[in-house]
Amino acid sequence: MIDDLKLIKQKILEEDRVGELLELMGCEHVNPKKNRYEAQLPHKFESPNKRSVQVYLNESLSSRIRSLGESDIDIYGLVSYIVFDDYTLDEQKKSLPKAKRWICDKLNYKQFLSGVYSPNPSLDHLSWLKNVKRGRKKSRLRDDLENNIYDDEYMNQFVMLPHKKYYDEGVDYKTQIEFGIGYDIRSQRIVFPIHNRFGDIISVKGRTIYEDYEDRDIYKFMYLINFNKMIEWYNWHRAMYYILEEKEVIIFEAEKTCWLSSQFGYRNCLAISGDDISEYQVKMIKELGLDINIVIAMDKDKSVEAIKKQAAKFGKTRNVYALFDNKNMFKDRDSPCDLGVDTFKQLYEESKFKISI
Helix, strand or coil, X not given: CHHHHHHHHHHHHHCCCHHHHHHHCCCEEEEECCCXXXXXXXXXXXXXXXXXXXXXXXXXXXXXXXXXXXXXXXXXXXXXXXXXXXXXXXXXXXXXXXXXHHHHHHHCCHHHHCCCCCCCCCCCCCHHHHHHHHXXXXXXXXXXXXXXXXXXXXXXXXXXXXXXXXXXXXXXXXXHHHCCCEEECCCCEEEEEEECCCCCEEEEEEEECCCCCCCCCCCCEEECCCCCHHHXXXXXXXXHHHXXXXXXXXXXXXXXXXXXXXXXXXXXXXXCCCCCCCHHHHHHHHCCCCCCEEEECCCCCCCHHHHHHHHHCCCCCCCEEEECCCCCCXXXXXXXXXXXXXXXHHHHHHCEEECCC
């Protein structure tokens, strides 16, 4: 079966059937990109995000569900999640043969159901998954990982002035100056520096000025310098004093939410720069001590299950809370700070719940 799984993925890639497979799962708005396919989850998930499901065109067909915080699965795990409602890793492992059969039935790959490619049925069919998982954990938690460092003068090539687009979204002039917002004429992107935990520049992130970026087939956000974001928290070097003083860290998804939170007076905040907290990032926060409370404040489109999955990464010895909009103050993909200081203060004071792990 191990050979089957790899050969099926290879055949899907060679025949370019990823998009077809997503449609067979019930996904909508299936859209090919340069290195992946994107789609909206089926109706039963009630997700408005048209780019929620992503399948990368690599040999593993690695997949993620952005709106639900799922990022460590492949095409079989995706089928298990969407088709068979298997949401945990253990459930997905158990349903692996079922997911394989479903794919083969739908794509008419009947040669893989005959047993020809499984010469030794006594093998542990899931051993390869365990090895991959062990290897990933080991590499993620290496202590010698570092990103390249760039001089502060690197930002001089950009027009380092606040941008009206962010001002219109509530980020005031002073805050934009503090976080180094500028503009890159060459790429026509609003830019801001990414720092490591010590305050050194390790990358620059750019946001397109075009609202029709999807029609133009360009990314809304992109890094102008490649780096490993899994080993850093955005805003760590600014927030650390306030986190230790408040005995609390507020975790957001996006950098802009950190800017607004700081502007509102809640400076003990970090951003994932995504929606999935890495093991290395967990390790950094754990090293601050047991007395640091953790508050997860994700965007409106994340489900309770997705938030709980992120909370579970910190284990049972930490106090983990979540800001959850149970009063429906927000809509669509709003971040916790998008509606201004008063609404965020209300969310923080009235909708902070402790998560039982």
